[in-house]
Amino acid sequence: MLLLLGIIGVIWPLEALPAFWAAVPAKEPIARILAGDRFKPGAVNGMGALLQAQARPTIARNDVARAEALIRLRIAEEATGRMSAEEADHEAAVADTKIRSSLEFNPADSFLWLMLYSMDTAHRGFDEKTLEYLSQSYATGPIEGWIALRRNTLALATFSNLTGTMQQRVVSEFTGMVDSEFTDAAALNLMGVGWMQRERLLASIAIVNVVPRESFARRLAKEGLKVRVPGVEIDERTWRQ
Secondary structure: OHHHHHHHHHHHHHHHHHHHHHHHHHHHHHHHHHOOOOOOOOHHHHHHHHHHHHOOOOOOOHHHHHHHHHHHHHHHHHHOOOOOHHHHHHHHHHHHHHHHHHHHHOOOOHHHHHHHHHHHHHHHOOOHHHHHHHHHHHHHOOOOHHHHHHHHHHHHHOHHHOOHHHHHHHHHHHHHHHHOOOHHHHHHHHHOOOHHHHHHHHHHHHHOOHHHHHHHHHHHHHOOOOOOOOOOOOOHHHHOO
């Protein structure tokens, strides 16, 4: 038995090693994709080709599947405006397939649930069925700040179509953004897609610490917005200097 376990212990790393090395070249660019960095035209396609060439299809590793999904997602995003409508639709379909494949391995991937929602609404229009993807994103990653920066904007854009529970999650996420001092992002959301919900959003930050609340109020004042931030007295002449 010990001999058998020893043999398995040697064979398994040898089988898994190619999949590990397949993911290594993509780690740095994947981190840059998640951070929203821009690439030269065609650079992302090269990453996808490299990963596909090195990956072994017989080994299903979560990190490889996720890397493929993220790379194809960026390719699809860059295809809009650069390719024909047919080519862009094709890239979107490929990205959709890769995202779904990755989610089969890791259904707790909050970011990819969000991207599935974003891709589906962007290419097929709003559908109540796709709101389940957004709901899954909140369920699997309710307090992930870097995801909130994208998710809150998308959720506020369709706020009136959400259930009461989902709306509260979106409002709480906005509150968390202000409290975490993502001031610019929160201000842009309030002034843009969240403007119709401004009273509810502003009321929600009454529980936020005073320092980030004041920073948020100053940011809005610089834009010339005459809105009341709870617990903050605004001296517009001072803050606009």
